[in-house]
Amino acid sequence: MFRKYKKLIICLLAMLILIPSTAFAIDTEVIDEKWGKPIYVYGSGLNEEEIKSTAKLLGISDFNNVNIKHVTGEDEIKYLGQGSGDSSAMISSVLVKKTDEKSGISVKIQTPDKITQITEDQYRNASITAGVNNCDIVIASLKPVTGESALTGIYKAFDANGETLDIKRMKVAQIELSTTNDIAQENKEKQNFSINKLNQVIINIKQEINNYYNENGQNLDAQQIEKFIQDSIKKYDLESVMTSDQVKKLTELFNQYKETDAVDSEEVKEQLGKLAGEVSTKAKEIFEDAKESGLLDKIAEFFSRIFKAIFSAFKKDN
Structure with missing residues (x-):
């Protein structure tokens, strides 16, 4: 049995354990000439304390160093063409900073334990489709969410800085x-x-x-x-x-x-x-x-021992 699933186990664990998170942070102390301050777009479903806590997760230590906007259920319908319109459901928040031309899009999910389904590369891929370009994006949520609505905050950040994206895209x-x-x-x-x-x-x-x-x-x-x-x-x-x-x-x-x-x-x-x-x-x-x-070998050895123990116990019971 182990030989049958050995490759699968190794691949799955290697992917889960070793996928590195994007190594960058947005410096809110530096003012960029393109947009001025980075922009913090928080979900309207957050109360005052949650807004502050989310800001800390995003690396914001001083609100004076960022522009602040909130994203609503109406924004979700406006930008995404779908949604319930319920602002209380808007939880995930973003910090966005414009970068140099041809720098591309960088995305960091600060709370991967709360953004439960969407990956950084999925956000980047979809953002390219939407017309987002040349920016650093950090995403965070205090509560477990799928993460799909975070795009609304990214679009709001661009809109607030006079960069209107194509609705169809x-x-x-x-x-x-x-x-x-x-x-x-x-x-x-x-x-x-x-x-x-x-x-x-x-x-x-x-x-x-x-x-x-x-x-x-x-x-x-x-x-x-x-x-x-x-x-x-x-x-x-x-x-x-x-x-x-x-x-x-x-x-x-x-x-x-x-x-x-x-x-x-x-x-x-x-x-x-x-x-x-x-x-x-x-x-x-x-x-x-x-x-x-040598991690692959260690994982294989670890599961080999587990299966041997299971088979040994099974034989004793029979």
Whole structure:
């Protein structure tokens, strides 16, 4: 039995234990010429004490060093095209700082134990779709949330600084985040699945669409979109994982994505290339670090002992 599941156990634990968090923090003591102060956008569902506590989680020691906005249920409907409109449900909060041109998007989830489903790379991927660019983003929540509504705070930060994002792209970005999260949750227990692979699939599909538009200068049909999806799934070894229903969801997503101006944006192309390289590098570093440190061998040995103990106890009972 152990030999059958050894590879799966090793891969899962290596991914869970070794995935490094993004190594950056926003310095609120430094005033940037582009936006001035970094902007703290907190959820309207927080009371006064929770607003202060969340600010500390985000690294804000002095409110005088940040601009402050709150995000409401109405904002969620405005930017995402969905939601209940219930401001009391807005819990997750963000700190956003504009950075130099072509720096890309950096995301740090400060409370991974509370942002329970969405990963940093999923936020980056969806933010690129929405038209967010060149910024550092820190996300935190005092209470367990899926994390999907945090995009609202990011969009509010840009809007508050006079950078109006395209409504259609913001709505598609939210559909992307919801769709990829649904697929991730449905497949998380399956052998050979990882959120890293899914992120690479999404990036690759976007790149294929972008390349197609640059080379052909014409609209894509649904059949070509599905081919890009199937090819990307195969490229990242998720053929045995993804269901036909999940492929259909991705096809519906990218049929909407192709109707936005993200498809032939040079900025999107640059940001996707940067993200693709970093996601790929992260996957390689995780494996190499585990291999070189001997952790993979230790995990294998640990579970080998557990299974031996279980089998030994089983034999005694019989």
